[in-house]
Amino acid sequence: MALAPRLDLRQSQSLVMTPQLQQAIKLLTLSNLELETFISDEIEKNPLLDTGDISTESGEVSENENGPSEAAAQGSDEILSTGPAESESTLDMQGDTDSFSNNSLSDSDGALDGQLGLNGSSSGSGAAASGEAPDFENMLVAEITLTDHLMDQAGAVLSGMDLFVAQHIIDQIDECGYLQADLLELAQRLNVGLVDVERILDSVQTLDPVGVGARDLAECLALQAKDADRYDPAMERLIDNLDLLAKGALPQLKRICGVDNEDLMDMISELRNYDPKPGCKIGGGAVQAVVPDVFIAERAGRWIIEVNSATLPKVLVNRTYYSELKDGAQDKESKDWLNECLADANWLVKALDQRQRTIVKVATEIVKQQEEFFRKGVAHLRPLTLRHIAEKIEMHESTVSRVTSNKYLSCSRGTFELKYFFTSGIQSSTGGEAASAEAVKSHIKALIDDEDPKKILSDDKLVTLLQAKGFDIARRTVAKYREALGMGSSVQRRRQKALEGKAA
Known part of the structure; x- marks a missing residue:
């Protein structure tokens, strides 16, 4: 076989991951709060992007008050395959203003079969309007840590070398309030006597919160019992035998403590009032509330679905500034850079608009499929897969997966992650419709609560x-669901309820 160079013509199809396509895919996976950070970064890089309303000498140019063009009404899958050149001519956002509802559910009367709550621009926000409520989160001050709290108290009762050793002891106390250091090792490292370290630890253990500085649970409970003046010999023996208490060995505990049944129940009740993690009362950082991305409400028998625009800034293309820069651009390099900024800005506005449309589209189908859940509760949650939703809305399964990642839905029953509505199914023993795993868990919880x-x-x-x-359902599946709910076995529950009944 002879080897020789030759020319061949071949035809093939391939998907090119352009920067715009990568950006559109990334936007789908971001939550509203993550998207706000992303938009802020883009505004810093692109001078043609702006937030809020923009007015021009010739007339109002406010993208948030205008609906999308026909090209912007494509599905999410189509936009992911659309190039920047095609989008540049369609992103003037001069469309039908009736395509959008107002900024809040209280002003919206859209439904599943009508226009679903979107804002003027693809990331419009009612928060930027005048007269908005104050942002209380920004008023929060830095929360004091447990270490700072203990050091403030130690500085008031100790000084000199004692305060120096106390500082090293406090530095070894974890967020739950337990000392995680060996005293002998600490004494050798600081070149002080073990007796002095133990004496200073006793001082640290008198600080607030009560029980802090303990080396184990028994010592923590003992410190709280001493503070409450309940640390008598019987309580001491009870605390020394917490393993028997966990096993529910009440007769053995009565013999060890030398008390009758009534006194033992009283001591157990006292222990339950103590805090096993006293350090958690102080610091730990502010609790971050989950911010929903989608609101669901029912009015007059119809469902209203709206994207939470309050957490997003309004993104606009500042065409006034573009005109000023264009008039001043003389060389080809400056003009190319300016045109690239305009194309990127237009593409971002369009991608944000399509992101919201896709989220609403997916949320709408979820509500249709899980309507019984929204009306009657978790016991009526149906089995649902990403593929089923993708087929219904004619999108790719990966697109639905990205849309439901890190997104939360708020309804009258609470706030749920969108992934929550996708569960496996348990077959019906009567041949009827399968039930979701979450529905089965709710039945298991109800049976155990009422036993x-x-x-x-x-x-x-x-x-x-x-x-x-x-x-x-099989027995091993019941056991798995019961453990997932944090409920013990029948033996553990029997001991627990026996203790509760006697303590009562």
């Missing part, structure tokens, strides 16, 4: 009761 303390339900009994309700 008679004298007749604790075993996993086998739970299987029988669930099958009577129409769920074809």
Whole structure:
């Protein structure tokens, strides 16, 4: 076989990941708060991007008051395959103003079969309007840490070398309030006597919160019992035998403590009032509330679905500034740079608009599929997969996956991650429709919550009761769901309820 160079013509198809396509895919996966940071970075890089309303000498140019063009009304899959050149001519945002609803659910009367709440621009925000409520989150001051709290107190009661050693002890206390250092090692490192370190630790253990500086749970509870003046010999022996208490060995504990049944129950009740993690009362950082990306509400039997625009700034293309820069650009390099900025700005506005449309489209289909959940509760949650939603809205499964990542939905039943509505199914024992795993978990929880303390339900009994309700479920699945709910076995629940009953 002879080897020789030759020319061949071949035709093939390939998907080129342009920067614009990569950006559009990235936008789908971001939550509203992450998107706000992303937009801020883009505004810093692109001088033609701006937030808020923009007025010109010749007339109002406010993208947030104008609907999208026909090209912007494409599906999410189409925009991901659209190039920047095609989008540049269609992103003037001079469209039908009736395509959008107002900024809040209170002003919106859209429904599943009508216009669903979108704002003027693709990331419009009602928060920028005049007269908005104050941002209380920005008023929060830095929260004091447990270490700072203890050092402030130590400085008031100790000084000199004692304060120096106390500082090193406090530095080794974790966020729960427990000392995580070996005293002998600490004494050798600081070149002080072990007796002095133990004495200073005793001083640290008198600080607020009570129980801080303990080396284990027993010592933590003992410190709180001493503070409450309840640390008598009987309580001391009870605290020294917490392992027996965990096992529910009440007769053995009564013999060890030398008390009768009533006194033992009183001591156990006292222990329950103590805090096993006293350090968690101080510091730990501010709790970050989940900000929903989509609002769901029902009015007059119809569902209203709206993207939470309050967490997003309005993104506009500043055409006034573009005109000024264009008149001043003389060389080809400056003109090319300016045109590139305009194309990028137009593409970002269009991509943001399509992101919101896609989120609403997916949320709408979720509400259609899980309508019984929104009306009646988790027991009526249906099995649902990403593929099923993708087929219904005629998008790719990966697009639905990106849209539901890190997104939260707020409704009358609470705030849920969009992924929550996608669950596996449990077949019906009667041949009917399958039930979701979350629905089965809710039935298991209800059965355990209502069980008679004298007749604790075993996993086998739970299987029988669930099958009577129409769920074809195995014992190992019941055990897995029960453990996922944080509920103990029948033996553990029997001991727990026996202790609760005697303490009451």
